[in-house]
Amino acid sequence: MACAEDGCTRPAAVRVFDPRGSDRDVCVSHARSLAQREGVVASPIEGADAEWP
Numbered sequence: 001m002a003c004a005e006d007g008c009t010r011p012a013a014v015r016v017f018d019p020r021g022s023d024r025d026v027c028v029s030h031a032r033s034l035a036q037r038e039g040v041v042a043s044p045i046e047g048a049d050a051e052w053p
């Protein structure tokens with residue numbers, strides 16, 4: 001499964017729960033930046049092949 005962000009082809013490793021948008025699965029890099037926003041919760045996807053945090 002690929003990252004849900006436009007134009008990103010890295011593997012999704014983290015699910016983000018975004019109060020201002022839809023919940024989605026993203027790569028570690030995108031999860032790091034999304035998690036800076038207030039209210040956003042990031043949680044690792046079980047079995048994903050990448051490291052978080």
Ligand SMILES: [Zn+2]
Pocket residue numbers: 003004005008009010026027028029030
């Ligand atoms: Zn990404």
